[in-house]
Amino acid sequence: MHPQFKCNGCKAKTEFLWLEQLDTPEGFKAYQCMSCGCVGVKNIAEALHIPDSSIDRCTKCGGWQFLGSGCHTCALIGA
Numbered sequence: 001m002h003p004q005f006k007c008n009g010c011k012a013k014t015e016f017l018w019l020e021q022l023d024t025p026e027g028f029k030a031y032q033c034m035s036c037g038c039v040g041v042k043n044i045a046e047a048l049h050i051p052d053s054s055i056d057r058c059t060k061c062g063g064w065q066f067l068g069s070g071c072h073t074c075a076l077i078g079a
């Protein structure tokens with residue numbers, strides 16, 4: 001079973017095919033949308049099966065983060 005995400009390209013809720021061979025920073029995964037075929041990178045905290053109670057918005061960048069684990073986006077941009 002693949003986790004579902006909202007696609008950056010077609011905006012559909014879709015299952016993503018993870019591109020494990022691509023090197024991505026911690027907390028992110030490269031994907032190909034099985035609906036429109038676009039390739040992109042997703043914050044894994046944005047997976048639709050993750051309950052809202054276990055994630056919140058980063059106060060610095062506004063990105064989604066897992067509670068208590070720090071913001072992957074900020075780690076990535078070095079803020």
Ligand SMILES: [Zn+2]
Nearest residue numbers: 007010033036
């Ligand atoms: Zn798509």
Ligand SMILES: [Zn+2]
Nearest residue numbers: 058061071074
């Ligand atoms: Zn952040």
